Amino acid sequence: MATDRRKMIVEAATKxxxxxxxxxxxxxxxxxxxxxxxxxxxxFFKNKEELFEEIISSLVKEMIAEADAAIQPDLPFTxxxxxxxxxxxxxxxxxxxxxxLVQEExxxxxxxxxxxxxxxxxxxxxxxxxxIEAAIAKGAIPEANAxxxxxxxxxxxxxxxxDWERNHEPLSSEQIAEVMKVFLLKGLSL
Amino acid sequence: MATDRRKMIVEAATKxxxxxxxxxxxxxxxxxxxxxxxxxxxxFFKNKEELFEEIISSLVKEMIAEADAAIQPDLPFTxxxxxxxxxxxxxxxxxxxxxxLVQEExxxxxxxxxxxxxxxxxxxxxxxxxxIEAAIAKGAIPEANAxxxxxxxxxxxxxxxxDWERNHEPLSSEQIAEVMKVFLLKGLSL
DNA sequence: AAAGTGACCAAAAAACCAAAATGGTCAAAA
DNA sequence: TTTTGACCATTTTGGTTTTTTGGTCACTTT
Numbered sequence: 454m455a456t457d458r459r460k461m462i463v464e465a466a467t468k469x470x471x472x473x474x475x476x477x478x479x480x481x482x483x484x485x486x487x488x489x490x491x492x493x494x495x496x497f498f499k500n501k502e503e504l505f506e507e508i509i510s511s512l513v514k515e516m517i518a519e520a521d522a523a524i525q526p527d528l529p530f531t532x533x534x535x536x537x538x539x540x541x542x543x544x545x546x547x548x549x550x551x552x553x554l555v556q557e558e559x560x561x562x563x564x565x566x567x568x569x570x571x572x573x574x575x576x577x578x579x580x581x582x583x584x585i586e587a588a589i590a591k592g593a594i595p596e597a598n599a600x601x602x603x604x605x606x607x608x609x610x611x612x613x614x615x616d617w618e619r620n621h622e623p624l625s626s627e628q629i630a631e632v633m634k635v636f637l638l639k640g641l642s643l
Numbered sequence: 644m645a646t647d648r649r650k651m652i653v654e655a656a657t658k659x660x661x662x663x664x665x666x667x668x669x670x671x672x673x674x675x676x677x678x679x680x681x682x683x684x685x686x687f688f689k690n691k692e693e694l695f696e697e698i699i700s701s702l703v704k705e706m707i708a709e710a711d712a713a714i715q716p717d718l719p720f721t722x723x724x725x726x727x728x729x730x731x732x733x734x735x736x737x738x739x740x741x742x743x744l745v746q747e748e749x750x751x752x753x754x755x756x757x758x759x760x761x762x763x764x765x766x767x768x769x770x771x772x773x774x775i776e777a778a779i780a781k782g783a784i785p786e787a788n789a790x791x792x793x794x795x796x797x798x799x800x801x802x803x804x805x806d807w808e809r810n811h812e813p814l815s816s817e818q819i820a821e822v823m824k825v826f827l828l829k830g831l832s833l
Numbered sequence: 834a835a836a837g838t839g840a841c842c843a844a845a846a847a848a849c850c851a852a853a854a855t856g857g858t859c860a861a862a863a
Numbered sequence: 864t865t866t867t868g869a870c871c872a873t874t875t876t877g878g879t880t881t882t883t884t885g886g887t888c889a890c891t892t893t
Contacts, residue, residue: 571810598818
């Protein structure tokens with residue numbers, strides 16, 4: 454059945470990308486893993502990159518669903534920003550595929566991978582931006598450029614969760630929460 | 644005269660590092676540029692890396708002097724943090740050597756360059772940390788982990804000044820100042 | 834004697850190239 | 864009609880030769 458084969462292919466490719474990365478995953482391998490002739494893959498996907506795109510695309514959808522699930526409308530905005538981003542990144546570090554891709558970008562600089570990670574970042578920022586704009590419209594937070602604010606929020610989180618680990622012991626969730634709270638809630642002034 | 648030759652070498656090396664980067668700068672070239680025999684370089688510096696270190700070291704000293712010059716003790720702490728970081732980064736983007744090294748790290752990953760940039764980052768963070776600790780001791784800002792706060796401040800600035808430009812028009816100084824003010828002064832709450 | 838030099842050397846990097854692997858196609862099979 | 868894998872053009876890999884480079888040191892200059 455057509456649907457079945459498609460699913461097999463996507464699953465096999467996901468597994469292989471997660472395990473070996475994008476470049477080290479060959480179409481022959483995916484075909485073998487999916488118990489499918491190589492040609493079959495090309496009846497569903499124009500090429501390797503499009504297969505990759507499909508997988509990342511649904512991953513992004515999962516991430517956004519995660520974030521939405523974290524939001525509780527009755528809590529203050531800053532709490533929700535925090536919960537949502539927190540869960541996004543927990544998801545990120547949990548997900549083999551993301552880990553592998555970030556690693557591959559860092560040490561091999563595979564072009565297709567860089568583009569895809571950029572795309573994921575864009576999606577996250579677009580999502581944040583939309584939430585921030587809504588909050589500004591409701592008067593829940595001060596006026597500010599939503600795009601820049603979203604960008605900065607994401608970068609702050611990545612800095613604390615990922616960049617920090619390059620030279621230090623990882624921060625606990627509590628430490629990250631504490632630092633973010635200072636900047637989100639009070640700022641550095643008294 | 645010995646001092647003269649030393650200065651010639653440092654100047655020639657600085658010029659070449661700025662123009663071609665670390666790896667693409669050869670000791671022969673430095674010697675020629677400095678109008679000096681290659682052996683002479685090795686009477687002042689143990690090797691290429693030590694010559695590089697000396698240059699970066701005095702560059703860091705210049706940067707710290709810049710920051711100190713920006714601080715006005717009568718202004719509130721957040722203003723001064725802002726002024727100092729602002730000036731540090733203006734200095735950074737102005738300086739050919741930094742630009743070239745960041746570029747070289749990104750596209751060639753030269754080990755010596757990565758180490759040196761890390762070293763520069765460490766120095767900046769140490770400087771910030773010391774200022775923040777003093778401010779906390781004086782009760783000028785809320786209690787917080789000074790190390791993490793310094794790290795995050797630097798990353799925020801780099802995000803706005805440098806990372807943002809990867810995909811957007813550069814932000815004006817005013818825009819950067821505005822966004823930083825929100826996070827330093829008020830946070831995102833009302 | 835002290836300071837400076839550039840020919841020289843071992844080691845690292847670049848250039849080269851043949852062999853292997855890979856993405857994608859398509860005539861044949863199911 | 865759908866699926867397939869042998870096949871092909873192109874890219875990547877691995878190993879070898881050639882060139883370049885950091886660093887030394889016997890010799891020259893001052």
